Amino acid sequence: MNIVCIGSGYVGSVTGTAFAVLGHKTTVIDINQQKVDLMNSGKSPIFEPGLDELINKYIGNTLSATTSYKVVNDADVIFIGVGTPSKEDGTADLKYIKLAAKSIGENLNPNRFTVIIDKSTVPLGTGDLVSSIITEVSGLEVEKDFAVVSNPEFLREGYALEDVFYPDRVVIGTTNEKAKIVMRELYSNLIERANYEELSKDFVFDYNENAPKTIYFETDIKSAEMIKYASNxxxxxxxxxxxxxxxxxxxxxxxxxxxxxxxxxxxxxxxxxxxxxxxxxxxxxxxxxxxxxxxxxxxxxxxxxxxxxxxxxxxxxxxxxxxxxxxxxxxxxxxxxxxxxxxxxxxxxxxxxxxxxxxxxxxxxxxxxxxxxxxxxxxxxxxxxxxxxxxxxxxxxxxxxxxxxxxxxxxxxxxxxxxxxxxxxxxxxxxxxxxxxxxxxxxxxxxxxxxxxxxxxxxxxxxxxxxxx
CATH class of the missing domain: 3.40.50.720 (NAD(P)-binding Rossmann-like Domain)
Structure with missing residues (x-):
């Protein structure tokens, strides 16, 4: 698949790199040119053990980085992995989510069904917010031309690569049948651990053929959004x-x-x-x-x-x-x-x-x-x-x-x-x-x-x- 990850921070850089390793053509978008240049030179924009080595190996192959949202036009799947900092009252500031949704809407391809994934930790109802912004900007119809899915991340800093390749569970929040098919295909190599023994030679952790099987769990979008908050x-x-x-x-x-x-x-x-x-x-x-x-x-x-x-x-x-x-x-x-x-x-x-x-x-x-x-x-x-x-x-x-x-x-x-x-x-x-x-x-x-x-x-x-x- 053609994958776009918006944000080169903790979520975006790890997620984007992982899917590039698993064989998907992946592009990371960030408005910060310095971070984009770092990735394109084979370096990680964040400190995470083993990430530098993986980016260096896959950049220019299945992985790239850019500041341009034009790549959204060719995307099958778009991850939103931008920051959601706290406001003074403790609620999440969704300004970066809104900007990402607007930019997606401006560049979305009307001739292909695209799945937009909220990967960042976002409050309940954010999926509806993202859908409405993209609909308004693009003029396209949600659930028909595109779908918004919740797929919260469960990465431990310092162990993110191990968590992304050997997760306990993958949570998918959507009731759209076409989106479910796309998400199952997207995660199939990870769930089946396809070619892991060979790929793991580049990992900072050992290949574990006896690791517990990852549970793939589907629910509705609001329940998926709640799972992340309730777990933490x-x-x-x-x-x-x-x-x-x-x-x-x-x-x-x-x-x-x-x-x-x-x-x-x-x-x-x-x-x-x-x-x-x-x-x-x-x-x-x-x-x-x-x-x-x-x-x-x-x-x-x-x-x-x-x-x-x-x-x-x-x-x-x-x-x-x-x-x-x-x-x-x-x-x-x-x-x-x-x-x-x-x-x-x-x-x-x-x-x-x-x-x-x-x-x-x-x-x-x-x-x-x-x-x-x-x-x-x-x-x-x-x-x-x-x-x-x-x-x-x-x-x-x-x-x-x-x-x-x-x-x-x-x-x-x-x-x-x-x-x-x-x-x-x-x-x-x-x-x-x-x-x-x-x-x-x-x-x-x-x-x-x-x-x-x-x-x-x-x-x-x-x-x-x-x-x-």
Whole structure:
């Protein structure tokens, strides 16, 4: 098929590249010439492990990039993968969706049936909005000349390529029979994993012939739109819950690591998203929970559980600051080093991260803050220009004369630091590990005052395993 992906951001670049790898002629459209030039030179416009290599191999073959919407005229399928940032009231700003729909309408071919796919995370009813804009601009008839489909993305940053080639499920929202046929054909190579053993030689992950079969699920467009929001909100609730259990465990002397492991052994609960942190953040959960919550309130059906999860998450950010405050007493003039600015490892995404909230609170309490992140410092600085912090090039520099180190993002680089050197650089060897990531290191024997979250005891019993599996 001829595929067009509008937007070269996280969704568009990964989706477009994946379908090019699967043999479809794919063109990525972006109004940013610099991003287009990057792709056409074989480089990824975003940081995602393995994406550079795939773009470099397929660009000029089945993959290309342009700023022109003229390629829409030849498209069988058009993905809309533009940003949907939050407004001040928490609702999604659809200005980029509307611009994309208008441009599609201006270039749509009246002589072929085209499927337009909302791939971005969009509020319920966006499919109808896109349809009406294209109808008005093009003069064509929806459901007859074109159809709009919801096909939400479920990509984890840092693992996006594995997720796009081995998804748990593919959700398709449409009642148009012609669109269903197109979508089934579009995804057939992915569902059947056609030629994966050969293709996977270019992947950053191993070919897995025993991976669970991808479930292809068809529903109506509004239900598909809701599935994305409901899924992210549920995961946010789950993270907030285990973080609350961590706070209570710390108070009562229990070990949340064992609590979470014991919970996860229950197949009804599962072990995923039971990892303690300083709170969920990033470009998806805060935005999606806010949109869903505001919508529920607007229509008189407030999602009280989602509301509680949002409030609990904010409490977790402050809880981490309180732990530093409790250790150092007054923070006036204290030097705090922060390791990690992105919401998770293996991404440069520093949008709406826990780091911005925690660092601001530390500064408000009088602390001097140094920060390091392997990939996210440029984005974090551009998004938080008013934060008076010092950006350093190595994690060791964060430790110089520090009264405390706070680990927020569990990059492998931090696990492999020369911790003896770090100890000698610090003024006061206190470490707050908000991910319980460094707990297996012999930090106490080096002289560090180490604290995790929800551990409840100073010295950990390492490598606990169940007696019977």
């Amino acid at each position: 909100a549920f995961l946010a609730v789950k993270i907030s819950y285990i973080n609350e259990i961590a706070r209570l465990s710390e108070t009562l002397g229990a070990n949340v690591l064992d609590v979470a492991k014991g919970m996860g052994l229950d197949s009804r609960i599962g072990s995923k998203f039971l990892q303690v942190s300083s709170g969920w953040s990033g470009s998806c959960f805060p935005k999606d929970t806010a949109e869903l919550l505001v919508t529920s309130q607007k229509y008189g059906n407030e999602l009280s559980i989602v509301k509680a999860a949002v409030e609990s998450n904010e409490r977790m950010h402050h809880f981490c600051v309180e732990k530093v405050h409790r250790e150092l007493k007054s923070l006036n003039g204290k030097n705090i080093g922060v390791l990690g600015l992105t919401f998770k490892p293996n991404t440069d995404d520093a949008r709406k991260t826990q780091a911005s909230t925690i660092i601001k609170k530390l500064i408000d309490l009088g602390a001097n803050v140094k920060v390091h992140d392997p990939q996210g410092m440029d984005m974090f600085k551009s998004l938080n220009p008013d934060l008076e912090i010092q950006y350093v090039e190595s994690p060791e520099q964060v430790a110089v004369n520090a009264d405390a180190l706070v680990l927020l993002t569990h990059w492998d680089q931090y696990l492999n630091l020369n911790w003896e050197q770090v100890y000698n650089l610090m003024r006061n060897p206190f470490i707050l590990d908000t991910r319980n990531f460094l707990r297996e290191l012999p930090l106490s024997s080096l002289g560090f005052n180490y604290e995790g979250i929800g551990i409840g005891i100073k010295e950990q019993v390492k490598n606990k395993q169940p007696l019977f599996i």
